[in-house]
Amino acid sequence: MPWSEAMAPVRMRRVAVVVPRTALRDALVRIAEEGCVELDRAEESAPGAAGARLQRVRGRGSGAENAAPAVLAAAAPDLDLLERRGDAALLAGEAQLEERVAAAVRKGEVAALAGWCPAAEVPRITRRLAEVGGALLPLPSPRGTDPPTQLRPHRTASFTPLVTTYGTPAYADLDPSWPAGLTYVAMFGIMFGDVGHGALLLLGALALRLGRPRRMARLGRLWPFLAGAGVASMLAGAAYGEFFGPTGLLPVLWLSPTAEPARLLAAAVVLGAGLLALAHAAGAVNRVREGGWGAGLYAASGGAGLLFYLGLASAAGALVVHRTALAMAGAALAAAGLALVAAGLYRATTGGGGGLAETAVRLFDIVVRAGTSTLSFARLAAFGLTHAALAGLVWRGTTALAGRGGAAVAGAGLLFVVGTAVTFALEALVAGVQALRLEFYELFSRLFGAEGRPFRPWRVPRAESADPAAKVVPCSPG
Incomplete structure (x- = not known):
């Protein structure tokens, strides 16, 4: 196909x-x-x-x-x-x-x-x-x-609820189920990076696949989703050198979140910019499929918005690495995209001074939102750092108790089990909600414009x- x-x-x-x-x-x-x-x-x-x-x-x-x-x-x-x-x-x-x-x-x-x-x-x-x-x-x-x-029943059908929970895509739109699912589990893994915790998620996925526990059998179709989150968490944990915290059992392959938070923050923002650019590109395709080339060219979530964002991201990246010429080229590209967006916005108004004022306000909102949406992906690093810090706190407490010998060793074991359970439950909830928030408000809001009607066969x-x-x-x- x-x-x-x-x-x-x-x-x-x-x-x-x-x-x-x-x-x-x-x-x-x-x-x-x-x-x-x-x-x-x-x-x-x-x-x-x-x-x-x-x-x-x-x-x-x-x-x-x-x-x-x-x-x-x-x-x-x-x-x-x-x-x-x-x-x-x-x-x-x-x-x-x-x-x-x-x-x-x-x-x-x-x-x-x-x-x-x-x-x-x-x-x-x-x-x-x-x-x-x-x-x-x-x-x-x-x-x-x-x-x-x-929507097509892909093998990754467990990802489809990500899309349908947000809304029903228009019939002319792309079906983003599997890219959205992969993006979600990747963002979850970055915030929940730990090989041990990811392995627990995989065990949970296996239990769902086997229909255990029985009262959760109706969630069995979500097991690939949970397994994907577990694999992503294990990969991120291997990069961080985390196995139930900084236990020293794994080498740091990329960076330690608590040791290099600024580097992790920069990587999260760059990843976010890439995801936003892809969302703009898919949105441009949807605008063309929905309303033709005219609508696709001038829409803020279409070709004009894509041109503006690519120019803005290029200019910002060039300034960071001190490439003045590239920054100026990016700024020119962003200005061209913004001019097309302004033309499209003004055409949708009643014209005159009121139309100009409305266009100016909406342009300001688009520019500000482009920046805040990109920086919003810094939460990937922030919550990844929080997860590593909590796991590290549990591990330091465990080793400190165990070093006292005797009955303290049993207390250390109890602290490790309880602390790991609390960290796992709390951070899994936070990472799941934050990844969903980024998916819906930053990516899907650019991807979808019109609301579709679900097919309901008798x-x-x-x-x-x-x-x-x-x-x-x-x-x-x-």
Whole structure:
């Protein structure tokens, strides 16, 4: 698969489900079982026969019965019998089916519904509908309406919640799931750099993979995410020479955070500048895909913003190493980018003096934010230093107690275990939150401009399955 497709959401097709009116229920049952088509629904209306019965059953039923997942029977059931039995699951499935039937357009002996389907799934759904004399016909996309967004189920699917928690990307945008995940675990590792602590994270990932503990089995799909964080922490810890603190068991391969904090700080800021430049570049691609080359060129999160930031970063770096000519070239590049941003901002105003004032204020904000966002990555060094300092404090206390001999050795062991547990829990929480903050507020805010709509296929299994979820066939990545 070309990278341009791998980095984009699943390609969607606007489709029409066309079936004989007598086969409408059979067709809808098959669509619900496949779980790959999002059907348009009628506007809010009063519940149908199944919906009304479902409300009565839920009003008098227990919480466990009401929480049962919806299922569908292959043939139309007796709704009165379902109500007497209190079968909330079948009634819920029938209520959902009623909503889709109400949205169908009927003409003569034919019924039709419109919706969205992943392009790769169209042949399979077409074959299922052909069993009841129906068809799935491609339609042109409605003008002014974007298709729903379904992110691709990469092998790094545990990274996808990073993106969806922030928001749903527009259909035209890039899917940054795996780059965002790798960036997150790298930033986490820098702040949580310790080979011993990283190994504990790996053990936690293995436990999740094996479904232990059972009460956390639902988090099992996140094990690659936790394993990546553990590996990143171990690599950073090897660079720092940290193994449950500065125990001396590992040599310092790069630097010791407590011995060279300024160098670590500079490296964090440089890394942050690189990540921001990549976010600007991806944002420029998104602006072009969303609104064309004009919008992509003048947007502050598009080509103009990228030009400004690259020029600003080049000028700042050149001044640090005393390269005057390179600094002047960078400043000229930044000025050109800022002029393009100003042109784009002014075009969006009502013009006149008010437009100029608004443009000036927003330009000032963009310049200040560029600097503060870059410096914000200094927290990678700050929290990495804090983690190393706390681990070092625990280790010094442990060795000081152990040196007294006798019962103090047992106290030293207890101090090491408790201190390590507290440091691990506290710093893991801090590093996780701070890496998320940098991901969302510094990177994603430049990457995403428009909000998309998530793809929500209609998925209801058949009641005949002992394990209803086993019948559900996941949609193809496209």
